[in-house]
Amino acid sequence: MAELLDLSVDLGRGLRLRSPVMVASGTFGYGFDAPLVDRTALGAIVTKGTTPTARDGNAPTRIAETASGLLNAIGLQNPGVDQVARLYAPVWAQWDVPVIVNVAGDAVEDYIAVARRLDSTAGVAGMELNISCPNVANGLQFGLDPRMAAHVTASVRAVTRLPLLVKLTPNVTDIVAVGRAVEDAGADGVSAINTYVGMAIDVHRRRPVLSGESGGLSGPAIKPLALHAVWQLAAALSIPVVGIGGIMTAADALEFLLAGAAAVQLGTVNYVRPQAVREIRDGIAAYLEEHDLRALGALPIRPVRVEAHV
Amino acid sequence: MSVAIGLAVVVERSTPMRGAVELVVHHPPAAAAVKPGQFFQLAVAAPQTILRRPYSAAWADPQSGRIGFIFNVVGAGSGWLAVRHEGHELDLLGPLGRGFDLDRTGPAIIVAGGLGVAVFPGVVRALVGRGRHVTVLLGARTSAQLLPADRFPGAEVMTATDDGSAGYHGSVVDLLASARGEGPEIFSCGPTSMLQALVERTRRLEVPLRSIQVSLESPMGCGVGTCLGCAIPRPGSGYLLTCLDGPCLAADRINWDRITDTFHG
Numbered sequence: 099m100a101e102l103l104d105l106s107v108d109l110g111r112g113l114r115l116r117s118p119v120m121v122a123s124g125t126f127g128y129g130f131d132a133p134l135v136d137r138t139a140l141g142a143i144v145t146k147g148t149t150p151t152a153r154d155g156n157a158p159t160r161i162a163e164t165a166s167g168l169l170n171a172i173g174l175q176n177p178g179v180d181q182v183a184r185l186y187a188p189v190w191a192q193w194d195v196p197v198i199v200n201v202a203g204d205a206v207e208d209y210i211a212v213a214r215r216l217d218s219t220a221g222v223a224g225m226e227l228n229i230s231c232p233n234v235a236n237g238l239q240f241g242l243d244p245r246m247a248a249h250v251t252a253s254v255r256a257v258t259r260l261p262l263l264v265k266l267t268p269n270v271t272d273i274v275a276v277g278r279a280v281e282d283a284g285a286d287g288v289s290a291i292n293t294y295v296g297m298a299i300d301v302h303r304r305r306p307v308l309s310g311e312s313g314g315l316s317g318p319a320i321k322p323l324a325l326h327a328v329w330q331l332a333a334a335l336s337i338p339v340v341g342i343g344g345i346m347t348a349a350d351a352l353e354f355l356l357a358g359a360a361a362v363q364l365g366t367v368n369y370v371r372p373q374a375v376r377e378i379r380d381g382i383a384a385y386l387e388e389h390d391l392r393a394l395g396a397l398p399i400r401p402v403r404v405e406a407h408v
Numbered sequence: 409m410s411v412a413i414g415l416a417v418v419v420e421r422s423t424p425m426r427g428a429v430e431l432v433v434h435h436p437p438a439a440a441a442v443k444p445g446q447f448f449q450l451a452v453a454a455p456q457t458i459l460r461r462p463y464s465a466a467w468a469d470p471q472s473g474r475i476g477f478i479f480n481v482v483g484a485g486s487g488w489l490a491v492r493h494e495g496h497e498l499d500l501l502g503p504l505g506r507g508f509d510l511d512r513t514g515p516a517i518i519v520a521g522g523l524g525v526a527v528f529p530g531v532v533r534a535l536v537g538r539g540r541h542v543t544v545l546l547g548a549r550t551s552a553q554l555l556p557a558d559r560f561p562g563a564e565v566m567t568a569t570d571d572g573s574a575g576y577h578g579s580v581v582d583l584l585a586s587a588r589g590e591g592p593e594i595f596s597c598g599p600t601s602m603l604q605a606l607v608e609r610t611r612r613l614e615v616p617l618r619s620i621q622v623s624l625e626s627p628m629g630c631g632v633g634t635c636l637g638c639a640i641p642r643p644g645s646g647y648l649l650t651c652l653d654g655p656c657l658a659a660d661r662i663n664w665d666r667i668t669d670t671f672h673g
Contacts, residue, residue, distance in 0.1 A: 154647060159668055163458055168629065369630040370458060
């Protein structure tokens with residue numbers, strides 16, 4: 099029965115997913131080190147953040163568990179875009195799941211360099227810009243400022259015809275303003291959200307747990323925050339919103355879809371339950387069947403607003 | 409890689425030494441697949457925890473389909489595991505990582521500090537089974553925290569305690585000089601400071617680093633190489649991953665000056 103359901107999602111510019119369940123950048127490597135994952139249940143893979151040249155990443159300690167959450171400060175360890183394009187992309191071209199490369203850098207030129215290299219590479223289905231990186235020129239993250247976010251988006255848009263998602267940081271006062279700016283600059287969709295900045299302190303050693311002091315918080319601890327960001331963005335933007343943040347179950351994923359997300363990405367849960375992609379995809383399908391909906395597109399997105407008490 | 413995920417039934421729970429718990433689980437495919445030194449990611453359901461916990465198998469017996477895990481109770485995850493009993497189910501992912509290379513010849517010395525001993529019952533059994541002469545050097549704060557010597561049949565066991573309540577009064581690393589045979593191979597696991605002391609001592613004893621294998625512990629996310637959380641500095645620049653390149657690896661592959669102390673034992 100489930101196979102008669104249409105779970106496909108159109109993210110625009112020819113990027114069509116057979117399921118709304120993607121895996122988030124940094125939680126799935128480049129798709130090669132994930133035993134037990136059923137690729138046929140996947141809508142798309144988003145790779146580790148990729149920079150123009152290889153990076154070693156941060157010194158340990160890089161991760162720390164916190165209450166219902168996970169802090170990480172990996173430091174963009176990656177082999178560089180050349181290896182990705184030469185060694186990995188040809189393998190992806192044989193897979194029946196689209197692979198979206200997450201692009202990172204310290205300067206606009208870095209993003210442009212990676213995008214140019216990937217634009218003509220078979221096996222790369224799209225790009226997701228990680229604009230949470232600090233800009234070396236002024237130390238600020240591109241994603242903190244609507245004008246800088248728009249500038250990096252437009253610069254990459256100018257050198258690629260591939261589908262282009264922009265992954266928004268939630269560490270801003272007004273995420274909708276940044277979302278509108280990247281939409282106007284030519285993004286095909288936004289991924290929301292990246293991790294929240296946080297930290298943990300080791301009381302025995304009396305120092306921050308992470309070598310980089312702060313890190314990005316993911317996991318169920320941030321789900322309500324992420325959901326609210328997606329709710330706001332979906333109301334304000336006309337491009338698709340891909341919902342990310344602490345999704346552990348099909349019910350969590352459905353919350354994001356009902357808030358207006360076109361698709362979702364799973365992150366931290368991949369570490370705990372390698373089969374979560376399949377479980378959550380099947381859970382969404384079961385929900386649709388239960389409610390006599392034949393297609394994901396028939397899901398009534400954005401539930402009717404509850405009238406506030408006067 | 410024959411990584412599996414599945415439920416294993418706890419068939420035995422005991423206290424092998426003070427502060428530690430040993431859980432024996434029944435899972436024939438995993439017991440047949442695991443090599444000495446490899447680990448499993450155990451799911452825990454303690455409130456507010458997220459990640460699986462990496463634990464080296466203490467031993468495994470393919471005939472009975474059993475695997476033993478020995479751990480200290482140090483936090484929410486191990487606290488939850490410590491109250492599992494016969495009949496409970498454990499969700500395990502593995503075996504993962506690289507175990508010890510046991511295929512050389514000649515005498516072998518085990519240097520185990522604190523809970524570092526937890527990985528060695530199966531290692532010693534395998535070494536003895538290969539006809540190698542094995543000396544086990546066990547160190548702990550006090551005698552009650554020493555794993556009993558009868559867990560290492562066929563091996564010579566020497567002990568050291570910080571408080572002098574059993575064996576040599578001092579560091580287990582000091583026992584090395586008296587245990588040396590001709591060109592021994594050393595296997596070690598324990599606190600980072602002990603491993604660093606061992607590396608320093610063996611330099612003086614002119615034991616080459618490549619003849620030392622260590623089992624490392626580090627905070628771990630996925631256990632399969634995707635999260636890049638469990639970095640170990642390597643000589644020069646860059647990092648290895650505990651989960652893929654280790655947890656057991658030759659000491660000459662590690663940068664001992666840049667390593668971080670994250671041992672929980």
